[in-house]
Amino acid sequence: MRTCPIQSCPRRPAGIPESLFSRREWIKHFAVGSALALTGGSFKSTLLAEIAPGTNPANILKFNLANYPVLQTDYGSMRFNLFGTAVANGIITLTRAPGSVYYAVSAWCTHEGCIVDPYDHSEGTQAMICYCHNSIYDIQGRIISEATPGQADLPTYNTSLSGNILSVEIPNLNFKVNNILPSAPVAGNPRFQISFSARKDARYRILYTPNLTATPAPVGFYSSASSQLVLNQITYNSTSTRTLWVQNTTGSGFYMVEMIVDAYNP
Ligand code: FES
Structure with missing residues (x-):
């Protein structure tokens, strides 16, 4: 129990193969995924x-x-x-x-x-x-x-x-997933571009879940359609609409943009 009197307290200074899903179905599935509100994992945060x-x-x-x-x-x-x-x-x-x-x-x-x-x-x-x-x-x-x-x-x-x-x-949080669109395949696998509103200084990552009952897990992503550099999270120095790319290698599922909000324990 804290005993320090307030007045004198000391200072102390977060696919299913293409043959099974048409492109239209891909878009539908991934678009739905972008609008889900899910939380999970060690980072406890939120989606749209x-x-x-x-x-x-x-x-x-x-x-x-x-x-x-x-x-x-x-x-x-x-x-x-x-x-x-x-x-x-x-x-x-x-x-x-x-x-x-x-x-x-x-x-x-x-x-x-x-x-x-x-x-x-x-x-x-x-x-x-x-x-x-x-x-x-x-x-x-x-x-x-x-x-x-x-x-x-x-x-x-x-x-x-x-x-x-x-x-x-949170006023001006400005977090909104705009769309998920197909992009050109890279090395034979479909790549998708995810467009979302991002706020300066917030941290973002992308989650994937194979179905709606599984816990979404972080996946690597790319900053351009052809980049091979895998990113795990990203922060922007200005508030703007941003686009990230994911490359699907596992089949169907749902991608989500997540704003990382972790506990602050200095
Ligand atoms: S009391 Fe001075 S910054 Fe909080």
């Missing part, structure tokens, strides 16, 4: 999600709470890396409150941008603390002890819960 009322699906991150035991108990709290620590609001903190209420806030301190610790419910704390200059926020990210006069609350994000899936709306 189904439409939720009043929200833009391109801005929704989904977290499968089954993968995060800490978020299954009241006052559990953890941080996730969306865009890195150098980007304002690049780290978010998710905290569970009683009644299965989840709060999502930026971990970017509104004083000078240090990364705020997760929520700590220990007696004598019950707050989120930035140890750079001891700014203190409540469980909802409201400032309760300022490092500088007039300091703002932490930015907050809308959340909604459906079963074990926690949806967090």
Whole structure:
């Protein structure tokens, strides 16, 4: 149990062969795959999600709470890396409150941008603390002890819960798979180009699953139609529509673009 009084806490600084599937069927299958919302693997992130009322699906991150035991108990709290620590609001903190209420806030301190610790419910704390200059926020990210006069609350994000899936709306996340189209075969195997909206500083990779009940797994991909250099993840330095290529060697299945969101534990 944390015993450090808040006021004096010490500082502390994510084919089936061509003969069995026509090209039209290929496109149909892969296009469907691009719109699925799935999570899995060691990276707990999200894909383009189904439409939720009043929200833009391109801005929704989904977290499968089954993968995060800490978020299954009241006052559990953890941080996730969306865009890195150098980007304002690049780290978010998710905290569970009683009644299965989840709060999502930026971990970017509104004083000078240090990364705020997760929520700590220990007696004598019950707050989120930035140890750079001891700014203190409540469980909802409201400032309760300022490092500088007039300091703002932490930015907050809308959340909604459906079963074990926690949806967090991140403005300007800009994540949308536009299409998956066939490209010229390379070394006899079909290659597909996947077009999607990508945000600066986010990390992306491509998953593949042979069917809708299997857990999607990461696969190598290419940055051009003819490239032989296999990539495992990619980050862009600007927000724009991007295209990646995959080469199918296994038969039918589903490809998905995934934004990598892993736990932030410095
Ligand atoms: S940067 Fe957080 S208290 Fe100063």
